[in-house]
Amino acid sequence: MGPWGKRDDVRVHETEPYNAEPPPAALAGQWLTPVDAFYSRNHGPVPRIAPDTWRLRVDGLVQRPLDLSLADLRDGFEAHSAVVTLQCAGNRRAGLIAVRDIPGEDPWGSAAVSTAEWTGARLGDVLAAAGVQEGAAHVALEAPDVSELADPPQRFGASVPLEKAGADEVLLAWAMNGEPVPPVHGGPVRVVVPGWIGARSVKWIERVTVQREPSDNWFQDVAYRLLPSDGEPAHGRGIPLGPLPLTADILAPEDGAVVSAGPLEVTGYALAGDRRTVARVEVSADGGASWRAAKLDPPIGPWAWQHWRATLAVPPGPAELVARAWDSAGTPQPELPGPLWNPKGYANNSWGRVTLTARH
Ligand SMILES: Nc1nc2c(c(=O)[nH]1)N[C@H]1C(S)=C(S)[C@@H](COP(=O)(O)O)O[C@H]1N2
Ligand SMILES: [Mo]
Numbered sequence: 001m002g003p004w005g006k007r008d009d010v011r012v013h014e015t016e017p018y019n020a021e022p023p024p025a026a027l028a029g030q031w032l033t034p035v036d037a038f039y040s041r042n043h044g045p046v047p048r049i050a051p052d053t054w055r056l057r058v059d060g061l062v063q064r065p066l067d068l069s070l071a072d073l074r075d076g077f078e079a080h081s082a083v084v085t086l087q088c089a090g091n092r093r094a095g096l097i098a099v100r101d102i103p104g105e106d107p108w109g110s111a112a113v114s115t116a117e118w119t120g121a122r123l124g125d126v127l128a129a130a131g132v133q134e135g136a137a138h139v140a141l142e143a144p145d146v147s148e149l150a151d152p153p154q155r156f157g158a159s160v161p162l163e164k165a166g167a168d169e170v171l172l173a174w175a176m177n178g179e180p181v182p183p184v185h186g187g188p189v190r191v192v193v194p195g196w197i198g199a200r201s202v203k204w205i206e207r208v209t210v211q212r213e214p215s216d217n218w219f220q221d222v223a224y225r226l227l228p229s230d231g232e233p234a235h236g237r238g239i240p241l242g243p244l245p246l247t248a249d250i251l252a253p254e255d256g257a258v259v260s261a262g263p264l265e266v267t268g269y270a271l272a273g274d275r276r277t278v279a280r281v282e283v284s285a286d287g288g289a290s291w292r293a294a295k296l297d298p299p300i301g302p303w304a305w306q307h308w309r310a311t312l313a314v315p316p317g318p319a320e321l322v323a324r325a326w327d328s329a330g331t332p333q334p335e336l337p338g339p340l341w342n343p344k345g346y347a348n349n350s351w352g353r354v355t356l357t358a359r360h
Pocket of ligand 1: 024038042044089156186199
């Protein structure tokens, strides 16, 4: 087993800060991702926080600032569980780097996406206990991990508009797949913001501030923004990323695989954005010249991926597998990464592609 309890075969982009994704096939065909395969994205050292010393401060535009222990959170608020897929905004950046280089950012493949059952208190219930004041519009989330990658170096933070932060699905989670949230995934308590880019699901949450404006934290105000293709990161530039776009991708077979010619089982996932479901997935074994419908699992809940599978006839020789999805609003996935290229390499939701070789 590798660092932080991960499988030996995870692809480690960086050891410090720790950034790793599993082989895509480790995600295939199962709703819940085992913790040893769940991708992990960190911008600074992983803090070790003893559960009995953890505190959560709730302040800003509230009637009653709160200072909660883990016991206060567990005993004072109703517990809720939800199956939620987390996806990093940098998932599939490698496909954008293939279009044009993105210096200084890791070339994440197809597996910066994973699903767990999260259990915790609703952030909305905690905000209600504190009493949100008039004029509040955003909820800033702050963690203790200091990132040297930020300019200037600072703690990791984010903010979420009050409307989303207070929605039923947003959790202060203390359990992941029925076990205490492990340190690398934000234990003792992390925020889970379903349907939004992973960067808003702040780990090791220690301060929640209700305010008029979005957070001025570097990770909200500079990074995790969709810049114009000729733009440079700067304060307040670009579109702050929130809701995830529709994505479908192939998880097995893996890119570069050598398979037997003939019928081939292809599997993958599709994930619709905030408040949409996946309506259709099609798969091609000839680079998109011809398509077949994939068999799509029904949604397990509004915030989780849906897996799909199809059996395709693959003739001997090189082959390109392609997958594409539509969501419940009829929106198709974009075909190519080229027009999606952006300077920080976020939000590549183009058609899933895998090249392989079929042998007699
Ligand atoms: N405190 C803190 N929270 C954080 C991060 C971080 O570096 N520090 N990374 C964010 C990003 S970009 C992602 S994609 C998710 C990854 O969560 P995971 O490591 O549990 O998979 O955590 C988010 N929350
Ligand atoms: Mo991320």
